[in-house]
Amino acid sequence: MATTTPQKVGWSVANVVTIVLVLIPLVWIISLSFKTTGSITDPTYFPVHWTWSNYSGILTTSTFLRPLLNSVGIGAIATFIAVVLASMAAYAVARLNFPGKSVLIGVSLLIAMFPAIALATPLFNIERVLGLFNTWPGLIIPYVATGLPLGIYTLSAFFREIPWELEKAAKVDGATPFQAFVRVIAPLAAPGMVTTAILVFLFCWNEFLLAITLTATTASRTAPAALSFFTGSSQFAVPTGSISAAAVVITIPIIIFVLFFQRRIVAGLTSGAVKG
Amino acid sequence: MAPITLEHIEKRYPDGALAVEDFNLEIADGEFVILVGPSGSGKSTVLNMIAGLEDITAGELLIGGQVVNQKSPKDRDIAMVFQSYALYPHMTVRENMGFALKLAKTPKDVINQKVEEAARILDLTQHLDRKPANLSGGQRQRVAMGRAIVRDPAAFLMDEPLSNLDAKLRVQTRTEVSRLQRRLGTTMVYVTHDQVEALTLGDRVAVMRSGLLQQVASPQELYDRPVNLFVAGFIGSPSMNFMSGTLEEGKLRTALGDIPVAGQLQQDLAGANVSRDVIVGIRPEDFEDEALVPAENRHNGMTFPATIDVVESLGSEKFVYFSKELGAVETAELAELARDSGRAEGGAAAETVVARLDPATQITEGQDTELWVDVRAVHVFDPATGRNLTRGVSGASAASAASAAPPPGGAAPADAPDDSAAGQDTGSTTTPPR
Numbered sequence: 139m140a141t142t143t144p145q146k147v148g149w150s151v152a153n154v155v156t157i158v159l160v161l162i163p164l165v166w167i168i169s170l171s172f173k174t175t176g177s178i179t180d181p182t183y184f185p186v187h188w189t190w191s192n193y194s195g196i197l198t199t200s201t202f203l204r205p206l207l208n209s210v211g212i213g214a215i216a217t218f219i220a221v222v223l224a225s226m227a228a229y230a231v232a233r234l235n236f237p238g239k240s241v242l243i244g245v246s247l248l249i250a251m252f253p254a255i256a257l258a259t260p261l262f263n264i265e266r267v268l269g270l271f272n273t274w275p276g277l278i279i280p281y282v283a284t285g286l287p288l289g290i291y292t293l294s295a296f297f298r299e300i301p302w303e304l305e306k307a308a309k310v311d312g313a314t315p316f317q318a319f320v321r322v323i324a325p326l327a328a329p330g331m332v333t334t335a336i337l338v339f340l341f342c343w344n345e346f347l348l349a350i351t352l353t354a355t356t357a358s359r360t361a362p363a364a365l366s367f368f369t370g371s372s373q374f375a376v377p378t379g380s381i382s383a384a385a386v387v388i389t390i391p392i393i394i395f396v397l398f399f400q401r402r403i404v405a406g407l408t409s410g411a412v413k414g
Numbered sequence: 415m416a417p418i419t420l421e422h423i424e425k426r427y428p429d430g431a432l433a434v435e436d437f438n439l440e441i442a443d444g445e446f447v448i449l450v451g452p453s454g455s456g457k458s459t460v461l462n463m464i465a466g467l468e469d470i471t472a473g474e475l476l477i478g479g480q481v482v483n484q485k486s487p488k489d490r491d492i493a494m495v496f497q498s499y500a501l502y503p504h505m506t507v508r509e510n511m512g513f514a515l516k517l518a519k520t521p522k523d524v525i526n527q528k529v530e531e532a533a534r535i536l537d538l539t540q541h542l543d544r545k546p547a548n549l550s551g552g553q554r555q556r557v558a559m560g561r562a563i564v565r566d567p568a569a570f571l572m573d574e575p576l577s578n579l580d581a582k583l584r585v586q587t588r589t590e591v592s593r594l595q596r597r598l599g600t601t602m603v604y605v606t607h608d609q610v611e612a613l614t615l616g617d618r619v620a621v622m623r624s625g626l627l628q629q630v631a632s633p634q635e636l637y638d639r640p641v642n643l644f645v646a647g648f649i650g651s652p653s654m655n656f657m658s659g660t661l662e663e664g665k666l667r668t669a670l671g672d673i674p675v676a677g678q679l680q681q682d683l684a685g686a687n688v689s690r691d692v693i694v695g696i697r698p699e700d701f702e703d704e705a706l707v708p709a710e711n712r713h714n715g716m717t718f719p720a721t722i723d724v725v726e727s728l729g730s731e732k733f734v735y736f737s738k739e740l741g742a743v744e745t746a747e748l749a750e751l752a753r754d755s756g757r758a759e760g761g762a763a764a765e766t767v768v769a770r771l772d773p774a775t776q777i778t779e780g781q782d783t784e785l786w787v788d789v790r791a792v793h794v795f796d797p798a799t800g801r802n803l804t805r806g807v808s809g810a811s812a813a814s815a816a817s818a819a820p821p822p823g824g825a826a827p828a829d830a831p832d833d834s835a836a837g838q839d840t841g842s843t844t845t846p847p848r
Contacts, residue, residue: 301498301500303496303497303498303500304500304502306465306467306487306494306496306500307494307496307500307501307502307561308502308513309466309467309486309487309488310465310466310467310487310488310492310493310494310571311488311493311513311514311517311561311565312487312488312514312517312518313488313517314486314488317517321513321517322502325504326502326503326504
């Protein structure tokens with residue numbers, strides 16, 4: 139399709155506007171993280187006095203480092219469990235006709251649609267009674283539950299594209315259904331599993347509401363939640379600089395992640411809709 | 415290596431559709447049996463049931479004398495080659511071929527030795543460490559075969575293994591498959607929709623239609639003595655010409671002329687309970703250019719005038735096409751064959767007769783000429799049941815079936831025409847002669 143010059147100009151303008159709109163808050167956060175406490179309220183977009191103090195401040199206190207570790211740990215464990223469970227469920231959804239299949243898909247979508255805020259208080263009460271409050275499992279379990287629908291949906295699209303005959307061949311070759319899944323189907327669905335893992339991990343990493351509701355101390359508090367507990371040098375100082383620096387720190391891995399796996403993520407998001 | 419026996423096998427899907435009905439077949443140890451039929455005839459379903467990939471609704475399946483109905487594929491000791499080859503894309507050729515042995519926990523050096531031997535037989539040695547994606551179609555096909563032969567299984571099952579190859583390679587590979595089977599001496603069941611493949615490969619060929627076994631016999635037997643219209647029309651290329659005919663006053667009246675009912679034909683037709691209207695079938699090669707028929711042979715046939723539409727010269731033979739008012743020959747069997755070969759649209763084609771003539775013939779397109787037809791070769795079918803009334807097929811059916819059996823085994827008794835023909839029409843089956 140040939141594009142005329144006015145069309146090119148039009149699209150370029152639209153793109154530039156979009157990018158600028160998206161980047162303004164991001165650059166602002168970065169800029170704030172480099173400002174000194176005194177100049178933080180300056181009416182300047184870029185810092186006049188550059189400083190690393192915000193970064194050195196947060197990276198030397200356990201109020202941020204421990205939550206960072208929690209984030210990585212909880213995110214990784216929840217992702218692993220969710221992907222393993224989701225791949226089995228998705229395999230069943232893609233391959234078998236069992237009673238209650240549509241109910242399973244329906245319920246899993248329902249979980250995804252349920253507003254998290256409605257769950258926060260009941261979960262808080264349940265976890266306190268069960269002794270899960272303020273523990274890693276206390277966050278991992280709800281994260282797995284929320285990650286599963288996404289995983290089942292994405293992975294079943296991948297499984298559907300693997301030819302049936304491969305499983306038949308594996309069966310004839312002497313594989314049990316489980317061996318056929320582990321040795322033949324799962325390796326072929328590996329790209330799908332990686333995609334799903336990335337999406338679930340991103341969700342866990344960014345999650346705030348449950349993280350702040352179900353934790354009380356840095357023993358299990360994740361990084362986004364920890365940000366809200368930052369205090370300034372005095373009771374009356376707002377810790378804007380520290381929060382900005384922490385926000386930048388927890389965003390960097392995500393940016394690297396996304397840039398690295400860009401294609402994969404797009405493939406995962408569209409694989410249900412577009413064939414191939 | 416083991417014999418395979420199918421006894422009254424039936425396959426009914428949960429939605430009630432009947433895919434295979436009362437299927438009986440005995441496959442002897444080391445025999446090469448072909449299941450052939452148009453699409454939807456149930457041949458692949460039978461194969462999948464033997465493999466254990468589909469459940470058997472009723473009847474018994476025995477491999478090596480043991481009932482295996484309830485056994486899972488892995489416990490049946492069979493290997494299968496799929497139409498799509500179904501190679502594992504993430505494994506190298508070596509890993510693909512050794513996968514079954516690895517699952518069976520065979521020691522590594524034994525796996526390597528077996529894989530390398532199979533690779534040598536199939537000329538794959540230099541490709542052992544490549545992935546299937548980097549192989550050509552023919553190489554992939556050979557890997558699929560290799561995966562089957564390293565197992566040294568009780569039986570090979572092949573589901574249209576050649577249909578993804580181009581025409582030239584298919585013919586080459588066909589010969590290879592045949593050679594391989596003889597070399598290994600393993601029981602082989604091979605499914606195809608291509609009757610040429612079926613005739614060239616099999617020790618015995620089982621023709622299926624709509625889930626019913628029509629006839630099991632050696633390729634020559636199928637060709638010479640088809641039990642019914644369907645087998646007659648399906649086997650042979652170009653296929654048999656059909657026309658309506660009437661039996662009266664000791665003559666068989668057809669559009670080509672009156673054929674005297676005498677000799678073998680008389681015996682056959684006298685023995686059968688014939689109606690007055692019949693369907694006459696003549697194979698293309700039973701025609702000849704009148705001018706080329708030797709004098710001593712002339713009395714065996716009759717001559718008739720024809721206007722030639724098309725002449726196709728293949729060098730070794732010539733096909734000529736001419737039109738005749740053949741009379742409506744409409745049976746479900748022939749309609750299905752026409753659909754299968756894609757002739758359904760050309761309504762006029764049904765009125766066209768194909769004849770295979772000696773290449774020495776001088777006949778040209780548009781010419782009015784005289785053709786000769788060997789009346790000894792005429793097949794006569796009952797229009798109601800489709801049964802062949804000639805060739806001793808109807809009378810001595812049990813005997814003919816038995817003669818097609820391999821020496822050690824024995825033909826499936828139910829391939830008797832009475833059974834299959836009656837089964838289609840009434841839905842109930844009479845007990846075949848045993």
